[in-house]
Amino acid sequence: MRKENDALMAQQMNVRNEWYLSSFERFEKSLNGEAKMSVHTMRRAAIAKFAEIGFPTTHDEEWKYTDVTPIARMHFKPILEYKSAGLTAEDIERFTFGIPNLAVIVNGHFSKELSRLSDLPKGVRTGSLAEALRNDTGIIENHLAHHARYEENGFLALSTAFLRDGAFVHIPEKIVLEEPIHLLFISTNPGEPFVSHPRNLIIAGKSSQAAILETYVSLTSNKYFTNAVSEIVVGENAVLEHDKLQVESEQAFHVSTIHIHQERNSNFVQHAITMGGLLTRNNITAVLSGEGIESTVNGLYLGTGTQHIDNHTVIDHAQPHCNSHELYKGILSGKSRGVFNGKIFVRKDAQKTDAKQTNKNLVLSDEASIDTKPQLEIFANDVKCTHGATIGQLDEEAIFYLRSRGIDLGKARDILIFAFASDVVDRLNIEPLRDHLHAMIHDRLETEREQK
Amino acid sequence: MLEIINLHASVGGNEILRGIDLKVNAGEVHAIMGPNGSGKSTLAGVLAGRESYQVTEGKIIYNGHDLLEMAPEARAREGIFLAFQYPVEIPGVSNTYFLKAGLNAIRKHKGLEELDAIEFLKLVKEKAKLVEMDETLLSRPVNQGFSGGEKKRNEIFQMAVLEPKLAILDETDSGLDIDALRTVADGVNKLRRPDNSTIVVTHYQRLLNYIVPDYVHVLVDGRIVKSGRKQLALELEDKGYDWLRDESVVNA
Ligand SMILES: Nc1ncnc2c1ncn2[C@@H]1O[C@H](COP(=O)(O)OP(=O)(O)OP(=O)(O)O)[C@@H](O)[C@H]1O
Ligand SMILES: [Mg+2]
Numbered sequence: 001m002r003k004e005n006d007a008l009m010a011q012q013m014n015v016r017n018e019w020y021l022s023s024f025e026r027f028e029k030s031l032n033g034e035a036k037m038s039v040h041t042m043r044r045a046a047i048a049k050f051a052e053i054g055f056p057t058t059h060d061e062e063w064k065y066t067d068v069t070p071i072a073r074m075h076f077k078p079i080l081e082y083k084s085a086g087l088t089a090e091d092i093e094r095f096t097f098g099i100p101n102l103a104v105i106v107n108g109h110f111s112k113e114l115s116r117l118s119d120l121p122k123g124v125r126t127g128s129l130a131e132a133l134r135n136d137t138g139i140i141e142n143h144l145a146h147h148a149r150y151e152e153n154g155f156l157a158l159s160t161a162f163l164r165d166g167a168f169v170h171i172p173e174k175i176v177l178e179e180p181i182h183l184l185f186i187s188t189n190p191g192e193p194f195v196s197h198p199r200n201l202i203i204a205g206k207s208s209q210a211a212i213l214e215t216y217v218s219l220t221s222n223k224y225f226t227n228a229v230s231e232i233v234v235g236e237n238a239v240l241e242h243d244k245l246q247v248e249s250e251q252a253f254h255v256s257t258i259h260i261h262q263e264r265n266s267n268f269v270q271h272a273i274t275m276g277g278l279l280t281r282n283n284i285t286a287v288l289s290g291e292g293i294e295s296t297v298n299g300l301y302l303g304t305g306t307q308h309i310d311n312h313t314v315i316d317h318a319q320p321h322c323n324s325h326e327l328y329k330g331i332l333s334g335k336s337r338g339v340f341n342g343k344i345f346v347r348k349d350a351q352k353t354d355a356k357q358t359n360k361n362l363v364l365s366d367e368a369s370i371d372t373k374p375q376l377e378i379f380a381n382d383v384k385c386t387h388g389a390t391i392g393q394l395d396e397e398a399i400f401y402l403r404s405r406g407i408d409l410g411k412a413r414d415i416l417i418f419a420f421a422s423d424v425v426d427r428l429n430i431e432p433l434r435d436h437l438h439a440m441i442h443d444r445l446e447t448e449r450e451q452k
Numbered sequence: 453m454l455e456i457i458n459l460h461a462s463v464g465g466n467e468i469l470r471g472i473d474l475k476v477n478a479g480e481v482h483a484i485m486g487p488n489g490s491g492k493s494t495l496a497g498v499l500a501g502r503e504s505y506q507v508t509e510g511k512i513i514y515n516g517h518d519l520l521e522m523a524p525e526a527r528a529r530e531g532i533f534l535a536f537q538y539p540v541e542i543p544g545v546s547n548t549y550f551l552k553a554g555l556n557a558i559r560k561h562k563g564l565e566e567l568d569a570i571e572f573l574k575l576v577k578e579k580a581k582l583v584e585m586d587e588t589l590l591s592r593p594v595n596q597g598f599s600g601g602e603k604k605r606n607e608i609f610q611m612a613v614l615e616p617k618l619a620i621l622d623e624t625d626s627g628l629d630i631d632a633l634r635t636v637a638d639g640v641n642k643l644r645r646p647d648n649s650t651i652v653v654t655h656y657q658r659l660l661n662y663i664v665p666d667y668v669h670v671l672v673d674g675r676i677v678k679s680g681r682k683q684l685a686l687e688l689e690d691k692g693y694d695w696l697r698d699e700s701v702v703n704a
Binding site (some may be wrong): 395396397398400401402403404405406407408409411412415416418419420422423 | 500501502503504523524525527528529533534536539540542543544545549550551553554555557558561593594610614
């Protein structure tokens with residue numbers, strides 16, 4: 001029986017994989033001359049890898065709590081090239097948060113006409129990865145797919161196989177950016193279920209300073225799948241804030257891989273905020289590969305309805321004298337489900353590591369749930385590592401205190417939820433984003449309250 | 453103003469209040485004294501609407517309302533204010549933000565215009581001065597990291613802003629130094645009006661030198677075993693509660 005089941009599953013999986021294999025053939029044809037570029041060898045290797053490993057299953061320890069069958073069984077059509085889809089600057093204005101430097105990526109493809117990048121200081125490159133593939137072969141060869149490796153899982157393999165466009169940011173040595181760069185990813189309506197594989201490469205040169213925001217939004221109520229990958233290199237002495245806001249529609253599947261490679265004495269700060277999507281999986285890996293590194297990886301996830309939000313983080317202390325700080329907070333209501341898995345590796349040479357990880361969850365309904373698991377793997381002996389996870393409800397005493405001052409129950413709860421979330425939001429250094437997030441969370445709480 | 457009739461209340465099946473009768477008229481100050489664990493805070497909590505208590509018998513009429521039918525916020529909007537014995541720390545919520553939400557909810561209920569940020573700030577500064585509260589506490593998260601005395605003063609400050617009709621001060625004097633006690637008491641006295649009433653729960657006669665009560669009640673084992681004028685407080689200071697305990701047993 002068991003054997004039969006396995007055989008059946010294998011067969012189903014093959015059928016699913018078939019879909020992507022034939023998609024790849026069509027993709028390959030559409031490339032014409034581009035298929036001669038060296039990156040294409042990698043694409044082919046990646047699709048071969050995908051054919052071999054397919055999508056992860058819940059038998060996989062790393063995917064135990066997140067069943068990606070709903071993604072695997074859909075025939076998402078890849079979007080092979082850029083179409084403006086009739087979008088105007090006006091349509092997207094509300095997603096820009098007033099951040100002046102804007103790169104817009106529509107269904108995985110960079111849009112020159114919607115982007116506003118003319119105010120960037122000289123030498124700073126922000127634009128299309130497709131263009132960088134042609135013109136920046138040096139950087140591409142040194143970094144693209146070196147950090148996020150396609151062998152790791154089926155999603156990365158697909159991203160690499162269908163790699164064509166996305167955002168490319170290069171901040172040269174010693175450049176200090178005053179204003180943040182906003183990478184805005186828009187999914188919009190080609191009618192049938194579709195997949196985009198935005199592929200981003202962000203390089204912060206030695207001693208540079210910058211802040212970059214990735215925002216993922218939808219302008220469609222159709223089912224679709226975003227399979228995003230960002231590779232981020234933080235050069236020696238560089239200071240980089242990288243924030244990610246995911247507010248896609250409730251029909252969206254969102255799998256995101258962010259791989260951060262930090263060099264010595266660099267300082268990296270990230271806030272990954274997830275509010276949208278039906279099923280979200282974030283894989284965030286920071287490799288601390290030099291001495292004297294500061295790495296802060298924070299996150300906030302708000303689940304409602306039947307949303308499923310999974311955050312997997314890895315902080316890899318490869319070298320001595322580095323500090324990492326991690327705070328992930330979750331708010332789960334309705335029938336939503338959260339997963340947090342925070343791994344910290346401290347390698348044999350990484351003496352004097354100071355690593356701190358905290359995961360706090362508010363579970364607001366009986367049907368909402370969270371699986372949280374810290375994982376420390378320490379191979380050095382002179383280190384300081386702390387971790388803690390909490391799962392709780394709102395403090396009844398605090399609610400009563402607020403009500404006793406005239407505030408109604410719903411509002412009292414919202415005040416406390418808002419405060420819980422603000423603990424992460426207030427740490428954001430991109431001010432317009434902070435303000436917008438406060439407003440968004442406020443609105444969301446209000447809507448949920450009205451629905452009750 | 454307030455009439456409590458044969459009030460019985462329990463927590464987790466244990467009866468704490470066992471038949472309280474109390475009448476408070478407009479303009480009066482009532483002191484409630486009694487040994488630890490006798491039910492003073494329970495009574496205060498029942499008045500403010502704390503939901504962990506079950507009222508098993510009795511009635512509370514407040515300005516014509518059946519108080520027990522009202523949600524805590526509805527009571528606050530109708531002018532009930534509880535100064536907590538143990539004020540709650542609320543991380544991430546600023547003292548003025550939450551108080552503004554409370555005040556505006558109360559004002560809205562009264563049919564008054566809500567105050568905008570500037571008007572509110574002006575009011576808050578004025579009231580902070582009245583109770584001599586350090587202004588830096590205003591923007592800090594509610595009670596978080598406040599000293600014991602600062603927490604108590606914050607309660608009176610909130611009372612000053614919300615201007616209740618019936619204030620219940622649960623051991624607001626404990627934790628205050630002598631100067632603070634005087635300022636807080638002064639604050640309470642300045643806020644007194646002929647149409648406002650105050651219930652003061654305290655262990656110490658000292659506070660009653662400043663906030664002079666019209667009546668003093670002694671609560672023992674969930675019952676008021678003795679009521680009197682303010683001299684009763686002096687008598688208690690002198691004799692303790694044991695003589696009343698015996699009396700309550702006799703009465704029972
Ligand atoms: N939530 C609760 N669960 C269990 N017992 C409780 C609870 N709240 C109050 N009690 C009990 O009820 C009794 C009365 O408590 P209350 O706080 O009203 O006393 P009090 O008169 O205010 O005492 P104190 O002078 O020490 O403040 C005590 O025995 C207390 O342990
Ligand atoms: Mg008490």
